[in-house]
Amino acid sequence: MQDKRQRSIFTIKKLLLVTLVLFFSACNVEEKKSVNNAAIEKIVAEAMVQTEAISPLSAPRLIQANMAFSLSGLRSVAAQCFQCHGTDGNSKTGIPSLNGLSDDTLIQLITARKTNNNANDLMHKQAGAYTNAEIAVIASYISTLPKEMGE
Amino acid sequence: MRNKVSGLSRRHFLKMMGLGVGIAAAPILTKATQSRPHIIVVGGGFGGATAAKYLRHWSKDVDVTLIEANASYQSPILSNLILNGQRSLEQLNFSYDKLAKNYGVKIIQAKVKSIHSGKKQVELEEGKKLSYDRLILSPGIQFMDIKGLDQKKNLHAWMPNSEILQLKQQIASIKKEGVFLISIPKKPYRCPPGPYERACVVADYFKRKKVGGKVIVLDANAKVTVNADNFMRAFYETYKDIVEYVPQSLVEEVDSDKGVVITEVENYHADVLNIIPPHQASALIHDNGLANDKTERWAAVDPLSYESTQTPYIHIIGDSQGTGQPKAGHIANAEAKICADAVLRLLSGYSPYDFPRTNSACYTPITKNTATWITSTYAYDVSSKKMKLIKGSNGTSKAPTEENYHRMYDWANSLFGDTFS
Numbered sequence: 294m295q296d297k298r299q300r301s302i303f304t305i306k307k308l309l310l311v312t313l314v315l316f317f318s319a320c321n322v323e324e325k326k327s328v329n330n331a332a333i334e335k336i337v338a339e340a341m342v343q344t345e346a347i348s349p350l351s352a353p354r355l356i357q358a359n360m361a362f363s364l365s366g367l368r369s370v371a372a373q374c375f376q377c378h379g380t381d382g383n384s385k386t387g388i389p390s391l392n393g394l395s396d397d398t399l400i401q402l403i404t405a406r407k408t409n410n411n412a413n414d415l416m417h418k419q420a421g422a423y424t425n426a427e428i429a430v431i432a433s434y435i436s437t438l439p440k441e442m443g444e
Numbered sequence: 445m446r447n448k449v450s451g452l453s454r455r456h457f458l459k460m461m462g463l464g465v466g467i468a469a470a471p472i473l474t475k476a477t478q479s480r481p482h483i484i485v486v487g488g489g490f491g492g493a494t495a496a497k498y499l500r501h502w503s504k505d506v507d508v509t510l511i512e513a514n515a516s517y518q519s520p521i522l523s524n525l526i527l528n529g530q531r532s533l534e535q536l537n538f539s540y541d542k543l544a545k546n547y548g549v550k551i552i553q554a555k556v557k558s559i560h561s562g563k564k565q566v567e568l569e570e571g572k573k574l575s576y577d578r579l580i581l582s583p584g585i586q587f588m589d590i591k592g593l594d595q596k597k598n599l600h601a602w603m604p605n606s607e608i609l610q611l612k613q614q615i616a617s618i619k620k621e622g623v624f625l626i627s628i629p630k631k632p633y634r635c636p637p638g639p640y641e642r643a644c645v646v647a648d649y650f651k652r653k654k655v656g657g658k659v660i661v662l663d664a665n666a667k668v669t670v671n672a673d674n675f676m677r678a679f680y681e682t683y684k685d686i687v688e689y690v691p692q693s694l695v696e697e698v699d700s701d702k703g704v705v706i707t708e709v710e711n712y713h714a715d716v717l718n719i720i721p722p723h724q725a726s727a728l729i730h731d732n733g734l735a736n737d738k739t740e741r742w743a744a745v746d747p748l749s750y751e752s753t754q755t756p757y758i759h760i761i762g763d764s765q766g767t768g769q770p771k772a773g774h775i776a777n778a779e780a781k782i783c784a785d786a787v788l789r790l791l792s793g794y795s796p797y798d799f800p801r802t803n804s805a806c807y808t809p810i811t812k813n814t815a816t817w818i819t820s821t822y823a824y825d826v827s828s829k830k831m832k833l834i835k836g837s838n839g840t841s842k843a844p845t846e847e848n849y850h851r852m853y854d855w856a857n858s859l860f861g862d863t864f865s
């Protein structure tokens with residue numbers, strides 16, 4: 294039980310820390326974006342503290358992670374992918390699903406489209422609009438969503 | 445005040461997120477927070493249906509009622525393809541059953557007559573009143589008058605209904621060498637590429653049917669408003685013997701009986717007039733004093749929550765709002781998610797998320813088997829407090845391709861799914 298709790302706290306920390314680490318690595322190369330990275334960082338950090346504050350509940354990992362993203366508000370950013378990739382990333386069309394992929398894979402896939410320099414690729418335009426920090430958060434969030442939630 | 449969260453509201457928020465189990469010892473909530481919050485959404489289009497769905501998808505601790513005038517929704521997206529027989533109205537028809545079944549959204553088929561914002565109530569046409577904690581409006585657009593225009597004869601087919609079938613019939617009845625005329629209002633109007641797309645679809649139909657017909661495009665704007673390279677190539681190369689594109693042609697008057705359109709410079713005769721009048725926010729917005737942007741046509745809102753700058757607890761999304769983002773279904777869905785998240789946060793004593801993003805994407809058929817796309821992404825700009833286009837995020841496909849044509853159906857079906865099921 295204790296172990297499980299530790300693990301779930303660890304997962305959330307990992308999800309959110311991935312983000313923070315990426316902020317710092319991304320800050321130098323990121324061109325000036327209207328989104329303030331430091332401010333997002335603060336929001337994520339606050340959400341992390343809040344999530345931890347109620348972690349004594351034996352809530353399942355997914356709910357906890359989901360809550361952290363709800364608290365941070367970044368859920369509404371991740372949901373911008375779902376117009377094309379399906380609700381919670383569960384695609385019902387020829388457009389690939391994002392659901393079921395790990396955060397690392399998602400970060401890799403999105404970043405590859407961001408950097409491919411192909412102006413004729415719609416996803417290149419989309420991916421390029423998000424900071425690396427946001428991509429990390431989006432990836433973390435989607436990687437915690439259960440398959441076919443809401444169906 | 446922002447981001448300052450009281451212990452009480454935080455607990456309430458956690459409860460809303462389904463995590464209230466461990467906080468039974470929480471102080472007794474006030475009466476207001478104890479009852480389940482009720483959110484009313486008016487209008488079941490791309491904005492309203494998405495908002496209703498995501499509110500319930502993200503929280504089972506709120507009640508959501510969707511009030512829509514019609515029994516089902518006929519999507520304007522892809523509807524131009526009804527004109528050349530590539531889609532049927534049935535394929536673009538969406539019921540609200542899945543929102544009810546999968547998400548527990550309560551559906552009421554009725555027209556909202558008025559809003560009593562002081563009492564936080566909406567009144568239905570039949571007289572019934574319903575109370576809300578938060579109200580989300582996505583009622584779309586209404587058309588402004590053009591002198592002499594009879595909208596029953598000269599259809600716009602620009603609303604989510606079956607009028608497109610009548611326009612199809614009108615076009616099918618055009619005899620050899622006949623003329624189809626479409627007029628485009630000044631920006632902003634619903635679906636920037638839509639009228640040019642329709643001109644292409646009709647031109648393609650004429651070409652394949654060997655009608656020898658003409659398509660006249662009267663554009664009130666100085667030039668093609670969006671995806672200009674692809675559309676200009678279509679007009680001046682692909683359909684050079686069919687399409688006559690006339691920029692800077694504001695329709696000043698129409699003689700609906702004679703089939704004549706009058707602009708400042710010229711009179712045009714056509715067999716079918718497809719006049720798209722200038723738009724403004726839906727009557728529901730105007731009648732309730734919510735059309736308060738600079739132009740007095742659209743509803744000014746805070747883009748962090750889409751809450752009206754005029755009347756608290758009322759949020760306006762989709763084509764009715766005046767943030768300057770494009771008036772399109774894909775981005776109406778995007779705005780709905782920002783709004784739903786903000787409403788849930790506000791109901792829990794939190795402030796809305798500070799850096800919302802929205803995006804727009806659209807595939808446009810050019811011929812019977814090719815299409816192009818456009819896309820753009822918007823971010824909240826802290827200094828101007830506005831949604832701004834992210835530099836470099838807007839673009840179009842280089843050329844119409846068959847691959848894009850197939851992708852168009854995937855894109856639309858994904859959007860339909862994310863909105864209605």
Ligand SMILES: Cc1cc2nc3c(=O)[nH]c(=O)nc-3n(C[C@H](O)[C@H](O)[C@H](O)COP(=O)(O)OP(=O)(O)OC[C@H]3O[C@@H](n4cnc5c(N)ncnc54)[C@H](O)[C@@H]3O)c2cc1C
Nearest residue numbers: 487489490491513520555556583584635762763772773774
């Ligand atoms: C030909 C065409 C092609 C298009 N193609 C695209 C495209 O490819 N991509 C894209 O992104 N967009 C496209 N659009 C634009 C898109 O259809 C609209 O932007 C979108 O529908 C706007 O959504 P909405 O929710 O604001 O309004 P609407 O979809 O108009 O929905 C409003 C709803 O509110 C209801 N309503 C209004 N008043 C009341 C009331 N008082 N009480 C109860 N119910 C009420 C109406 O019945 C309606 O169902 C296209 C539009 C057209 C015309």
